[in-house]
Amino acid sequence: MVAFSKLAVVALASYTAAHPGEKHDPQQMKRELIARDYAAQVGARSLASCSGSASAQALKARSIKRRANAVKNIRQKRGIQALARKDKRELADLQAWEKVNHNMTGTYDYNMFTSLEDVFSGNTSCILAPEVTDGPYYVVGEKMRSNVKEAKYSDGVDLFLEVQYVDVNTCEPIPSVAVDIWNCNATGVYSGISTNGNYAEDGYNSTYLRGIQLTDADGVASFETIFPGHYSGRAVHTHLLAHTNAQVMPNGTISVWNAPVSHIGQLFWPDDLRAEVEETYPYNTNTVALTTNDEDMWSVLQADASYDPFPQYVYLGDSIEDGLFAWIQIGINGSADYTEDEYYGVAAYIDAEGGHSTGYSVGGGNGTGPGGNGTLPSGSPSGSLSSASPASTSA
Numbered sequence: 001m002v003a004f005s006k007l008a009v010v011a012l013a014s015y016t017a018a019h020p021g022e023k024h025d026p027q028q029m030k031r032e033l034i035a036r037d038y039a040a041q042v043g044a045r046s047l048a049s050c051s052g053s054a055s056a057q058a059l060k061a062r063s064i065k066r067r068a069n070a071v072k073n074i075r076q077k078r079g080i081q082a083l084a085r086k087d088k089r090e091l092a093d094l095q096a097w098e099k100v101n102h103n104m105t106g107t108y109d110y111n112m113f114t115s116l117e118d119v120f121s122g123n124t125s126c127i128l129a130p131e132v133t134d135g136p137y138y139v140v141g142e143k144m145r146s147n148v149k150e151a152k153y154s155d156g157v158d159l160f161l162e163v164q165y166v167d168v169n170t171c172e173p174i175p176s177v178a179v180d181i182w183n184c185n186a187t188g189v190y191s192g193i194s195t196n197g198n199y200a201e202d203g204y205n206s207t208y209l210r211g212i213q214l215t216d217a218d219g220v221a222s223f224e225t226i227f228p229g230h231y232s233g234r235a236v237h238t239h240l241l242a243h244t245n246a247q248v249m250p251n252g253t254i255s256v257w258n259a260p261v262s263h264i265g266q267l268f269w270p271d272d273l274r275a276e277v278e279e280t281y282p283y284n285t286n287t288v289a290l291t292t293n294d295e296d297m298w299s300v301l302q303a304d305a306s307y308d309p310f311p312q313y314v315y316l317g318d319s320i321e322d323g324l325f326a327w328i329q330i331g332i333n334g335s336a337d338y339t340e341d342e343y344y345g346v347a348a349y350i351d352a353e354g355g356h357s358t359g360y361s362v363g364g365g366n367g368t369g370p371g372g373n374g375t376l377p378s379g380s381p382s383g384s385l386s387s388a389s390p391a392s393t394s395a
Contacts, residue, residue, distance in 0.1 A: 043168045047331045050171035059166070059173060062218055063329075067162065070222070071325050074160060075316055082318035138241060139192040139210060141350040142180065144254050147224040148211035153201075156186040156226035157277050158323035161311070163240060165219040165263070168331040173219030177262065178246035178254050181223050182210040183238045186282045188231030192348055192355060204348050204355025212254050214246070227269070227277045227324065232289045235296035236274045238267040244334060260337035261344055267328060268293060268309050276320050 050056055071084065148154075161181070165174045184190045191210055194203035213221040230236050242263040243256040271292050277283055313326035338344055345360040 043331050043333075046168045047166070047171060050169070053171060056171040059171070059218060063164065063220075063327075066218070066220070067325070067327055070160065070162070071314060071316065074323075074325065078316070078322070080317040080322055082322070084317060085315035137182065137190045137193050137347050138180070138239070138345065139182070139204075139348045139350060139355070140256060140346050141253075142182075142192075142210045142212050143207060144213065144252065145211045146213055146222055148181065148209050149224060149226065150208040153185050153189075153191070153208050154226060155282050156229070157280060157283075157320055159225050159227045160316075160323065160325045161223045161225060161238070162325075162327040163215075163221050163223070164327070164329045165215055165221075165242060165334075166329060166331055167334045169333065173215070173217065174244070174262075174332070174334050175215055175217050175219060176244075176246075177215040177219070177221070178212055178243040178256050178259065179215060179221040180210075180212045180241040180243075180256075181225065181239065183225065183228035184231060185209055186226065186229040187286045188229045188288050192350070194357070204350065204357060206355075207350065212256075214248070214254065227274075229283055229286055230274070230278070230288065230290050233291055235291050235293045236269050237296075238269075240265045240267065240330075242332070261339045261341075262334060262336055263330060263332045264338060264341070264344055265330065266309065267311055268296075270310060273313075280321055 074080075075084065149158075163179055163181075165177050165179075166172065167174055182190065182192075185208065189200055191200045191206035191208045192204060193200055193206075200206040200208075209225055211223065213223065215221045225238075228236050228238055240263065241261070243259040244262045246259045247255040249255055278286070309328075311326040311328040313324050316322045316325055346358050347360045348355055348357050350356070
């Protein structure tokens with residue numbers, strides 16, 4: 001059972017709104033934290049029971065090779081000659097995690113004779129509990145694409161992120177999962193919204209740093225994005241949301257309307273890494289108050305040996321400005337559906353006519369507008385964003 005620090009309880013009690021428009025009841029959040037920690041422990045035990053199987057070991061071997069090749073190819077494409085650095089974290093229990101103030105990164109020395117396969121052999125055993133709030137800014141209908149950066153408002157430290165979904169009951173990869181990714185830009189602004197305090201130019205029609213992919217046979221979806229910036233009330237994080245049984249439409253887009261929600265999650269990043277990133281431009285122009293990991297309302301639940309929302313990562317070169325390659329393995333119950341959970345909701349959707357608000361606000365129930373509960377709005381196309389190129393937008 002989770003032992004909450006005084007800091008964590010105070011943070012919950014004093015929390016009012018992280019994203020503009022987001023509201024939570026502190027006591028309900030405490031109950032959610034306890035329940036989800038328990039779910040994570042159950043999932044960890046389940047995954048451990050099958051992790052030694054031949055198929056699980058074969059999946060691990062393929063994953064190591066894939067990650068190593070991905071980094072080699074990225075470095076070659078970018079002409080990076082300097083040796084890559086690896087920072088690998090090790091977690092103890094929640095109390096130790098809080099005690100060291102999230103300083104969980106230990107630097108391992110690798111030289112020119114160390115193969116990238118050895119670097120990547122430390123496969124994550126990360127378990128993300130089935131659900132964490134998707135926040136008030138989830139938008140359905142984003143472009144099916146791996147590179148979610150656009151010509152404008154996507155400047156920052158490049159992040160190549162590999163997300164792998166496995167079934168906690170079988171350790172088998174889960175293919176054809178529709179994975180949405182989104183995060184704010186370097187100065188803390190999301191696309192696809194029109195909210196006081198966090199307004200994106202072009203509002204609901206903006207699409208930068210958002211996209212969706214289907215996982216492959218090894219349960220992997222890969223994205224090229226940027227390291228997220230920060231905004232008031234939340235630690236730096238990247239959003240993920242997964243649907244099973246999504247439909248690939250004739251125009252090549254993905255429809256998740258009415259599809260089961262199998263995972264709602266957020267990835268967090270070590271504070272020392274965040275500090276290094278924020279010394280670079282344009283992060284260093286952000287004057288909004290910073291929230292660290294130990295001050296965040298959700299990360300208090302997400303850091304014991306069975307529940308680790310921090311991806312593994314390597315520096316692509318010897319400078320943070322060369323970019324990062326990160327990966328995380330997420331264990332889920334492939335047959336679960338969290339569509340009815342109060343922390344899931346669609347804030348907006350985008351179709352051939354542009355972006356539309358549903359009126360949804362997380363923690364406050366579903367919006368009164370169509371589509372807020374994840375069902376297809378009446379009269380709307382069933383596909384994703386039209387085949388037109390995504391608009392260049394602003395923050």
